Amino acid sequence: MAGHGTEEHPHGADRLCTAGDRVYSRAVRRGRVARRDAEPVPCLLELALLHPDPDDMDWLVPTSPQEVMTRLLREVYDEVSAGQRRVGAAVAAFEWYAGLGSRLGAPPGTEGTAIRVLDGLARIQAAMDEATEACASEVLTVQPGGIRREHELSEGLHRALALRGRGVRMRDLYTHVARHGQGLLNYLELMGDTVEARTLDEVVDRLILFDRTVAFIPANAERTMALELRHPALVSYLVTVFERMWRLALPLTAPLPDTGIEGISHRERSIAALLAEGHQDAVIAERLGISVRTCRAHIARLSETLGAASRTQLGVRIAQAGLDGPPGPAAGVSAPGRLPGRGAPTAR
Structure with a gap:
C-alpha cells in the first residue's frame, strides 16, 4: 500500500494533493473521518496525518496540525544542518587541495590560490588582519547600508589605525544615508586626512580591496561566510567597479543635488x-x-x-514629472570636500 500511495501521491505533508487536502480538512473539522472515505488517499496514512481510532477501527482520527508542523520543522532543521555539514566538508576539501598546490610550489595567482572560502567570523577576521598587515599603500572599501552603528565602526578601527600608522591611504564609498550618522563623523575626525569618503544613492554589496591585489566580498546573506579573491582578473574587475562608482559619487560634505521639483527631496x-x-x-x-x-x-x-x-x-x-530615471551627476564631483574645521572627509 505504501508503494501504491507514493506513486499516485508523490508529495509531502506540506503540499498535500487536492483529494488529501479535502479529506484531512474534513477530519480536522469533525475530529475523525470514516476509513472508507480515506481509501482513495493512502498518502494521509503514509504521512501519519491520519491514524486509526483506537475505539473504532472503522474510523480514522487526524494528527493535530500543531504536531504536524513541529515534525515538518524538525525535518527542515535536519535538512539545513545536513546542508551546513556538506558545506563545511566541501570547504575543508577545497582548502586541502589548495594546500597541495602551495606545497608543490604553485605560483601566486594560479587557480589553486585564486579563491579562498572563509567560513565563520573568526576565519574572516583572521584573513582580514593578515591582509591588513601585508597592505603597503591603499585600501578601497564599499560599505552598503545606512547609518553605521558605533560597534560596526569600531570593529575595523584597529585595522584602520594600523594602516594609518604605515601611511596607507584609504577611500570609502557609502550610501547618502550614512551622512547622517554621528559615528561616521567621529571616525572621520579621528582618522584625519588618511581616509577620503564619498556617497551615492546606492552602492554594491560590501567590498574591501587591499593594494589592488586581494579582495574580500560576502559569500552569504548573513555575512558569516566570505570569499578572499586573489585572481588578478577578478581583482582588476572589482577595482574598475569601485573606480567608476567613485567618479559618480559625491564628497561626503558636498550638498546633494537639487531635484528641480519643489517639495521633492x-x-x-x-x-x-x-x-x-x-x-x-x-x-x-x-x-x-x-x-x-x-x-x-x-x-x-x-x-x-x-x-x-x-x-x-x-x-x-x-x-x-520625469522622475523615472536616476538623478543626473552633480557638478564638481572630482574635488573632495572637507568638513568645516576638520580634515578631509573619511569614513569606514
Whole structure:
C-alpha cells in the first residue's frame, strides 16, 4: 500500500494533493473521518496525518496540525544542518587541495590560490588582519547600508589605525544615508586626512580591496561566510567597479543635488526612480540603506506632493514629472570636500 500511495501521491505533508487536502480538512473539522472515505488517499496514512481510532477501527482520527508542523520543522532543521555539514566538508576539501598546490610550489595567482572560502567570523577576521598587515599603500572599501552603528565602526578601527600608522591611504564609498550618522563623523575626525569618503544613492554589496591585489566580498546573506579573491582578473574587475562608482559619487560634505521639483527631496527622487522600475518597498529600503518604515513615509510624501491617490497613479505621476530615471551627476564631483574645521572627509 505504501508503494501504491507514493506513486499516485508523490508529495509531502506540506503540499498535500487536492483529494488529501479535502479529506484531512474534513477530519480536522469533525475530529475523525470514516476509513472508507480515506481509501482513495493512502498518502494521509503514509504521512501519519491520519491514524486509526483506537475505539473504532472503522474510523480514522487526524494528527493535530500543531504536531504536524513541529515534525515538518524538525525535518527542515535536519535538512539545513545536513546542508551546513556538506558545506563545511566541501570547504575543508577545497582548502586541502589548495594546500597541495602551495606545497608543490604553485605560483601566486594560479587557480589553486585564486579563491579562498572563509567560513565563520573568526576565519574572516583572521584573513582580514593578515591582509591588513601585508597592505603597503591603499585600501578601497564599499560599505552598503545606512547609518553605521558605533560597534560596526569600531570593529575595523584597529585595522584602520594600523594602516594609518604605515601611511596607507584609504577611500570609502557609502550610501547618502550614512551622512547622517554621528559615528561616521567621529571616525572621520579621528582618522584625519588618511581616509577620503564619498556617497551615492546606492552602492554594491560590501567590498574591501587591499593594494589592488586581494579582495574580500560576502559569500552569504548573513555575512558569516566570505570569499578572499586573489585572481588578478577578478581583482582588476572589482577595482574598475569601485573606480567608476567613485567618479559618480559625491564628497561626503558636498550638498546633494537639487531635484528641480519643489517639495521633492533627493532621496524621494531616488525612491521614485526605483518605484518606476517596479521594486517593492523592502527592496528599495535595502538598496538605499533606510528602513522600510522610512521608505514608506517618503512614498507617502511623494504621493501627496505629486497628487497621486494610488500606487498606480503614483507611477504615472512619476513618469510625467520625469522622475523615472536616476538623478543626473552633480557638478564638481572630482574635488573632495572637507568638513568645516576638520580634515578631509573619511569614513569606514
